[in-house]
Every structure is written in C-alpha cells, then in structure tokens.
Amino acid sequence: MIPYGKQDITQADIDAVVNVLQSDFLTQGPMVPRFEELVAAHVDAKHAVAVNSATSALHIACMALGLGEGDWLWTSPVTFVASANCGLYCGAKVDFVDIDPKTYDLCPVELEAKLKQAKIDNRLPKVVVPVHLCGQPCDMAAISKLAQEYGFKIIEDASHAIGGKYKGEFIGNGRYSDITVFSFHPVKIVTTAEGGMAMTNSADLAEKMNLHRSHGITRDPHLMTHAPDGPWYYQQIALGYNYRMTELQAALGVSQMERLDAYVTRRHELAKRYDQLLADLPLTLPWQHPNSYSGLHLYVIRLQLENTNLSHLDVFEALREQGIGVNLHYIPVHIQPYFREMGFSENDFPQSMAYYRDAISLPMFQGLTNEQQDTVVAVLTEILSSQP
Ligand SMILES: *Cc1c(COP(=O)(O)O)cnc(C)c1O
Numbered sequence: 361m362i363p364y365g366k367q368d369i370t371q372a373d374i375d376a377v378v379n380v381l382q383s384d385f386l387t388q389g390p391m392v393p394r395f396e397e398l399v400a401a402h403v404d405a406k407h408a409v410a411v412n413s414a415t416s417a418l419h420i421a422c423m424a425l426g427l428g429e430g431d432w433l434w435t436s437p438v439t440f441v442a443s444a445n446c447g448l449y450c451g452a453k454v455d456f457v458d459i460d461p462k463t464y465d466l467c468p469v470e471l472e473a474k475l476k477q478a479k480i481d482n483r484l485p486k487v488v489v490p491v492h493l494c495g496q497p498c499d500m501a502a503i504s505k506l507a508q509e510y511g512f513k514i515i516e517d518a519s520h521a522i523g524g525k526y527k528g529e530f531i532g533n534g535r536y537s538d539i540t541v542f543s544f545h546p547v548k549i550v551t552t553a554e555g556g557m558a559m560t561n562s563a564d565l566a567e568k569m570n571l572h573r574s575h576g577i578t579r580d581p582h583l584m585t586h587a588p589d590g591p592w593y594y595q596q597i598a599l600g601y602n603y604r605m606t607e608l609q610a611a612l613g614v615s616q617m618e619r620l621d622a623y624v625t626r627r628h629e630l631a632k633r634y635d636q637l638l639a640d641l642p643l644t645l646p647w648q649h650p651n652s653y654s655g656l657h658l659y660v661i662r663l664q665l666e667n668t669n670l671s672h673l674d675v676f677e678a679l680r681e682q683g684i685g686v687n688l689h690y691i692p693v694h695i696q697p698y699f700r701e702m703g704f705s706e707n708d709f710p711q712s713m714a715y716y717r718d719a720i721s722l723p724m725f726q727g728l729t730n731e732q733q734d735t736v737v738a739v740l741t742e743i744l745s746s747q748p
Contacts, residue, residue, distance in 0.1 A: 362736060363685040364658075365547035368619070368726040376615040380607045391610035396557065398617050403522075403532030405540070405559035407566035410610060411573050414519045414543030414556030416603035418446035418489070421539040421558050424568035425513045427452050427487050434474075435489035435517070436466040437692035437712040443489050443517045444693050452486070454702070456694050458709040459493075462647050464660070466490045467711070468502035475510045484510055490537075491517040494689075495549070495627075495655030496648065497526035500536035519543035522550055523624040524655030531655070534561040539569075544609075547725075549623055549655055550616045552609035576600030623726050627656035630728060634659055637737040641744050642667035658689055659724040662715070668744060672718055678743045679720070684736050687721045 380391060396408035411417050427433060433447030437456040447454045457474055460467040471488070478484045488507070490498035500516070507514050514537035518524075521531045522542045532540045542548075544555035560566050571578060576598035581588055584595045631654075635645055644662040648654060663672055679686045692712040694704035706713055723736055 361683050361685045362723045362728070362732050363725070364687045364721050364723050366725045366727060367546040367551045368616075368623070370615075370619075372618075373612055373615045376611040377608050380611040383607070385607050387604060387606045389607045391607040391614065392605050395552075395605075395610040395613045395617075398614055399522075399532075399542070399557055400559065402617065402620065403530040403540075403559060405532050405534050406561040407559070407563065409558045409560075409566060409569040409573060410605040410613075411556050411558070411603040412605055412609075413554050413603075414517075414541050414545070415442040415446070416573070416601070417541040417543075417556035417558040417569075418442055418515065418517065419449050419601075420569040420572040420603060421515045421541060421565075422446045422450045422452070422487060423572045424565045425487055425515070425538060431486040432478075432483060433487045433489060434471075434485040434512075435693075436491045436493070437694045437709045438464055438493060438690055438715055439491040439517065439693060440519070440690055441693055441696065443491050444699070446489070446515075447487070454699070455485070456704075456709055456712075457488075458711045459715060460499075461711050461714070463496055463498075463649055464493045464715060465496060465498040466503070468499045468506065471503065472506055475506060479510065485512045487513045487515060489515045489517050491519075492521035492524065492531060492655070494646065494658040494660055495520045495524045496646075497521060497524060497531055497652045497654070499649075499651075500526055504536035513538045516540040518655075519545075519548060519556075520657035521655040522548075523620045525653035527651050528653075532559045534559060538562065539565060544613060549627075549657055550613065550620055552605065552613040552616070555605050555609045555613060571598055572600040573603040574600060575602060619726075624653075624655055626726055627724060628654075630724060630733060631656050631659055633730065633733055634722065634737070637734075638740070641741060643744075656724065658721045660689065660719050660721050663718040663720065665718055670744070670746075672720075675740075675743055676720060679739060682739045682743075684739050685723065688716075688719060689721050690716075692716050 400408040427450040429451040431452040435443045516537045540559045544552035642664040
C-alpha cells in the first residue's frame with residue numbers, strides 16, 4: 361500500500377533522539393527551548409510555546425485569548441475536529457463559516473456576511489480559527505481586516521502549513537493573527553511523533569500559554585500573589601494542564617527542521633508532476649492562489665462526477681483495493697453526530713458538503729518516489745476510464 365502520508369526519518373534523527381536518551385533530561389531540559397527558538401527564527405515569530413500536540417496548542421491558545429462560557433468560536437467545517445473542539449474545551453459555543461469553492465479555505469466573503477448578521481443578533485465570535493487546508497494559506501489580509509472591524513481574535517490553524525508562505529512571508533510570523541498553531545503529527549510536514557507549537561508576537565499571550573501548558577504553575581515571583589516561602593517555592597496561579605513536549609520529541613523536531621525547506625520543495629515537485637500527469641482526467645486539481653506558497657501537506661483532487669458513471673465511493677474503494685492508500689480530508693465537522701446534536705444540519709454549509717462528496721487525498725509525502733507516483737496516476741487513470 362502506498363500511504364497518503366508518511367514520516368521521513370533519517371539516521372541523524374535517530375542519533376538526535378538517542379543522544380537525549382543518554383543525557384540528563386528526558387523532559388524540561390534544553391532541547392524544547394532550542395526547538396522553540398529554531399521554529400520561531402525560521403518563521404520570524406517572537407515567541408513559541410511547544411506542546412504535546414496541535415490540539416493542546418489550540419486549547420492553550422483559546423485559553424490565553426480568554427475564550428470562555430458564553431463566547432463563540434468560528435472555524436471552517438472542512439477541518440479536523442480539533443479546530444472546533446478547542447472552543448468546546450473552554451466552554452464556548454462553536455459555529456462554522458463555509459469554504460471558498462476554489463481554495464477550500466474559510467471564505468472571507470461568507471465570513472463577512474455572517475459577521476454582519478451576528479452583529480445584529482449580538483452573537484459575534486470572540487475567536488475565529490482559519491485553517492490553512494492542505495497547506496494553502498487562507499486570505500489572511502481579508503480576515504484580519506474583518507477582525508479589526510468586528511473585534512475578534514485570530515488563531516491560524518497551520519497544522520498543514522509549516523514551511524509555506526503567504527504574500528512571500530512564512531506562515532507563523534503573526535502578521536495577520538494573534539496566534540498560529542503547527543502540528544508535528546507523523547503525517548504532517550515535520551514530525552516529533554506527537555507534538556505541536558503555538559507561535560505569537562505577544563509576550564503576554566506567550567506567558568499565558570506557557571503557564572497553561574504546565575499546570576498553571578509559575579516560579580516567577582512577579583507573577584505570585586504570595587511571597588516565596590523559600591527557593592523551593594512555586595505557585596499555582598491558574599488551572600493549567602500537563603501539555604509539555606518531551607526532550608525526545610524536541611530533539612527529533614530540531615533534527616527534522618533542517619530538512620523543512622527540502623520537504624516543501626519536494627512536495628511542490630510532486631504536486632507539479634500530479635498537475636501534469638492528471639491534467640486530462642475528469643478531475644478538478646488543486647488550485648493555488650497566486651499570493652500563496654503552500655506547504656502542500658495534502659494533494660486533494662475532486663472527481664467531476666457529472667463526467668463519469670462512477671461514484672465517489674467506487675473510485676475511493678477501487679484505489680484502496682489496488683494499493684493506493686487514499687484518504688478524505690475531511691468529513692465536515694458540523695455533520696459529525698456530536699456536532700449535529702448542537703443543531704447543525706447537512707444543508708448549513710453547501711460548499712463544504714459539495715467538497716465532501718467528491719474530494720480524495722492522493723499520496724503526498726517526502727519519500728514518495730516518481731515511480732510510486734506514476735503507479736498512483738496509472739491506477740487512477742485506469743479506474744476513471746473503466747465503466748461500471
Ligand atoms: C492534525 C491536525 C490537528 C491536530 O493536530 P495534533 O497534533 O494531532 O493534535 C488540528 N488541526 C488540523 C487542521 C490538523 O490537520
């Protein structure tokens with residue numbers, strides 16, 4: 361089976377992790393700060409807070425922005441559930457904004473229309489989470505303009521997008537948002553096995569996220585309400601969690617970051633090959649906005665079902681049967697039974713549902729060879745030219 365995504369692990373990665381195992385610190389040592397500094401320098405952000413997953417990063421980002429009961433968080437329906445769940449963790453309510461039919465990212469025109477209505481209804485969001493789907497950045501200039509006008513905060517879910525650029529600058533530099541979150545799950549562009557990071561230019565937000573990732577405990581006397589009893593003293597000043605990243609994970613991340621640019625370059629080569637090799641099939645290929653340089657975490661094709669007698673399920677199953685490990689990113693979050701119970705229905709976000717009915721993620725990862733890619737193309741071509 362050729363998977364849709366797979367980590368790339370070198371001997372240098374293995375050595376880096378083994379070195380940590382033989383060192384004094386397995387957690388809370390020098391490697392996590394080093395990884396944070398490295399990513400912050402790479403994307404040009406002032407602060408970075410590494411945690412054990414992007415899900416945790418989204419949660420502490422919402423906490424730092426003061427999201428709570430009675431507040432609203434809006435995101436895109438076409439995302440992993442974590443982009444919405446972070447709002448629920450904080451006791452907030454979640455709503456969605458439909459996607460742009462060309463980029464598959466949260467649509468700024470839909471966002472503005474929804475904000476206008478929400479203002480009248482007095483239910484404006486406190487936080488909006490644009491998701492850079494497949495690595496393609498959202499229209500951040502437009503979203504950030506709306507944030508100024510309507511007073512919401514922005515968390516970029518850049519789980520797919522490390523190494524990508526928006527208007528020539530690395531995603532994560534915070535020019536158009538309050539916080540940006542990266543994921544280091546093994547299917548993503550850079551991995552730490554499990555892991556995530558929150559980037560911000562605000563010292564205050566960084567301090568809050570730092571506190572929330574480690575029990576809400578501080579050793580900084582300036583933050584305490586009680587004078588230290590002695591050198592052992594720490595004080596819990598908020599209810600935090602244990603979301604810390606280990607030294608092993610950070611060492612892997614530091615080692616992987618050396619290859620980030622090469623990773624994204626290879627993904628672009630593969631995407632270009634797919635674009636050429638699939639051009640004549642009844643498919644809609646990924647459209648890249650001229651303002652963006654995608655991280656290209658995913659290569660999503662859409663079947664032109666009106667031009668074939670096959671169903672989405674037929675094509676998907678045939679690909680899997682012939683060893684192509686395709687996937688579907690994502691089931692729109694609002695149709696998950698857990699979210700439907702909050703009152704959402706299939707008809708709420710038509711572009712997201714249309715996407716769900718014909719999208720397929722083809723294999724796209726660092727180690728995918730041209731030969732394997734040719735196999736993917738040959739199998740797909742064969743399936744689409746067969747009649748049921
Ligand atoms: C993978 C992913 C997450 C969650 O990342 P974890 O590191 O697995 O917690 C969140 N949002 C999006 C869009 C993702 O793809």
